[in-house]
Every structure is written in C-alpha cells, then in structure tokens.
Amino acid sequence: MPSKCEILCEILIAVLLPPLGVCLSRGCCTLEFLICLVLTILGYIPGIIYALYVIVFQNREGETQDYAPLNSA
Template structure:
C-alpha cells in the first residue's frame, strides 16, 4: 500500500505531466499510458483527468491473478 506522500507526489506529477505520472505508476507501453498520451495530445485537461483516474483508481495487480490472466501472458 503506497503512503500518502507517494500518492500526493504521483498526483502532482500527473497534473504537471499526465503521461509521465501514468508511466511511473503503470509503466511505459501499457494501455493506460497510450490512452493518457493520446488524450493529452488531444487536450491537456482530458489527459489530466484520465491520469488521475489511472493513478488513483486503476489497480493493475488485480488483473494478473491465475483466473483473469491476459491472453498474452505466458502460461505455467
């Protein structure tokens, strides 16, 4: 669980540079990063809104359990 300081720093980075905040949280070349980059190019405010959503609400760890593993992940 991230601390309050980490969350505040991620939110501040997401407001200043939305794709960078999403990249630090989820990594580069992810769906979240590509959507945030596209929205930031189309308009700065939609990029900020999506970056805040991706940082605060989206939890990537829940998608990588055994039953909901993506199709591209290598199997056991």
C-alpha cells in the same frame, strides 16, 4: 501498497505532465500510458482527468485481496 506521500507525488506529476504520472504509476509500455498520451495530445485537460483516474481509482497491480475460500465440508 504505496504510501500516501507516493500517491501525492504521482498526482502532482500527473497534473504537470499527465503521461509521466501514469508512467510512474503503471509503467511506460501499458495501455493506460498510451491512452493518456493520446488524450494529452488531443487536449491537456482530458489527459489530466484520465491520469488522475488511473492513479487514484484503478487498482494497482501489486494489490490483491486474498479471501479465504468457503469450504462446505
């Protein structure tokens, strides 16, 4: 799980350059990056909103929740 300082730095970068923030968070060859790039080209504010959504609200790839299976036996 990323630290709070890392997330804060990604948010600050996402406000300045939204595709770069998504690139640092998710990778440069992902669908999220391409969507953010297109939104930033079409309008700066939609790019920022989407970048913040990706960084803050979407689950990171490394995070998984392990639940113990329920055994009825």
